Amino acid sequence: MNMLIVLIPVALGLGGLGLLAFLWTLKSGQYDDLDGAAWRVLNDDDGKPDE
């Protein structure tokens, strides 16, 4: 029973981490150009992102 005290926060925490990661990707504009991103991954330049 005591296990639950640990396991539930861990489970929720991991889920929450995934949620935060998604919100971050959304905020940093990673879904603005899905078609472009699919092509850019094939570019073999020096590999540095813009800016």
Added chain:
Amino acid sequence: MSCCAPGAEGAMDNATLPSAEELWLSSRALGDGLRQSDLSVPDVYCGTCITTIENALKKRPDVARARVNLSTRRVSIVWKEDVAGTRTDPQAIVQAVADTGYRPHLFQDAEAGNDALRNQLLRAVAVAGFAATNIMLLSVSVWSGADSATRDLFHWISALIAAPALVYSGRFFFSSAWNALKHGHTNMDVPISLAVILSYAISLWETMHHAEHAWFDATVSLLFFLLIGRTLDHLMRDKARAAVVGLARLSPRGAMVIADNGERNYRPVEEIRPGDTLFVAAGERIPVDGVVVAGASEVDWSIVNGESLPQPAGEGEKLLAGTLNLTGSLTLRATAEARNSFLAEVISLMEAAEGGKARYRRIADRAAQLYSPVVHLLAFTCFLAWGFLGGDWKHALMVAVAVLIITCPCALGLAVPVVQVIAAGRLYKSGIMVKDGSAMERLAEATTALFDKTGTLTLGSPRLVNAGEVGDEALRAAAGLAVHSRHPLSRAIAAAADAAEEFASVSEIAGGGLEARDGRGLWRLGSRNFALGDRAVAGSSQMTETVLSLDGREVATFRFEDTLRPEAAATVRRLQTEGMSVGILSGDREPVVAALARRLRVDRWMSALDPQGKVKAVEAAAEAGEKVLMVGDGINDAPALRSAHVSIAPSTAADIGRQASDFVFMRDSLSAVTEAIDVSRRAGRLIRENFALAIVYNIIAVPIAIAGYATPLIAAVAMSTSSIIVVANSLRLNRFSDHVRAAGEPAKPVHAKEVLQP
């Protein structure tokens, strides 16, 4: 030149690029001497395109950053206002893009609010998804036998997760439902909101009383599924809107104003006052209504009033905003401000004409109107029946809530958007943009199709019809002259000739034609009076003609007719065989319209209509009980496009026409109209099938709930099953579209050629 810019091999005409002044005006200051310009580049579609354009731009010293967005087909360029003291010429930057073979152009101001809503919806989906999965995990533990204290703990945790998720993700439904209720009607969001709120409240109450069943999982996963549907719907419309907004602007953003002291300034149209003197070069559109004070030219009125032939414009001629100056430069005196110009009159007419669309109630909302009273009454009856017959009011309440949750319109909420998203996606791929889901529902109902003539049934560009009788030699000589002009008739001659003679110097006489001298004498190409001088005999021909002369003697007469849009005849015939009434509403002269109507075998036509006349014709048809589909492109069609039940415009349409219509097609062929109708009707059938499936599901599930056997586990299984069935049924639309594509013409990629203004 890149490998993959389709159709970009043609002559890159500098005049089609936005002017430096216009670029300054439309760019955004970022501070630190940087400015950002967003351009639409409809040709880009692969990785090579991205690198070609970005590398070409980044090489320039005046460009700070450049990034191509392949999804929206745009490039955003951040450039420096000055480099080492010299002011940057933004046109040179745009020219650099054009030099790579892709045609850039400015687009209408992007609506910034859309992206914000998209991100809000995505965030809401993420939060609902997080809550749904975690609560489902806890619920599974409960269902597999977690007992008293553990079960209570799990219920409480579920309640804690669900509460913020409901508030955050549910607000879209709550606010929409509240809006509907405030105005005294219901929509699909009312039963959804009610079920969500009631089931949460009851579950919370149950949890407090250590009960066995709580419905948190059903509550939140319901929201999750419905939000996915809503988000897809929004993304679909966003994509279509971005594509339409990405089309070239036809109305100019500003004009060259000549001050009293002769100084020339480029000013935005909003700042032009009556009395200002404007300079309009050949190839530019007239920015505001005005009177010609100097210069002679020919003016293309087709987008304004449907007139298919360019009209001469000399001193004293009144010109309307939106007309295209073809051959010579003109000096105008503005007679109205932009907001009082012809265009503004059309806009006010459009606002008055608003009706067809506003009156339409979406099929989902109509379903909800029948559905929600039935369901709510049923739940209430169950409550009373179990209460009075069984005597256990708490159990009665549980049964009532179970009925509400089981019947909750999860499948119904998905039934419409999923089908419409798939249908819009199919249409998008074949170059037809759907601006609104309800447009497809309205198109499926259309009984009458009314077409504009110039620019819709025809391409609005003349085609040489007697190339055979003229003879090759004369045609080559004429083409040699014609390549120097942007007059539509000259272009048609140049396009019809396989080769052109070289003339050393060709001059264009505005309002007359072209002239060149060589060893053989003086060549002239133009109107009969211009080419033959005194020897001209007034032409009696109804057809458009151009005469080629050598030293005043007629060499050849070229005859033209407006090119019919590809598949126009086939489209009209197909609509007629499907039982739709087809008509033509044109602003052009009667003989021209009559000839076209005969050719297309359309017996219902009206000519010489002004914008008001077109609206009246559409309204008369609507009053006679017809559901009118209006297809048109001009400024003069815009009010009719708005007042019709549903409307379609080609991508070459005037800005305002594209805004007013529900569908915009990006290809030349008129078969887009029948394809849009086919897909819409098929989508309508699938939506009704989905409703039928949802009803069948309810007929099976509701008795279980009424009998009191519906546990949260059963509810979860039943709800997901019905949603999956509805989605799977919707996917059948894909098969149908492939079949249509195979039978009809092959899908053409969307070319910028059709998108750019001539």
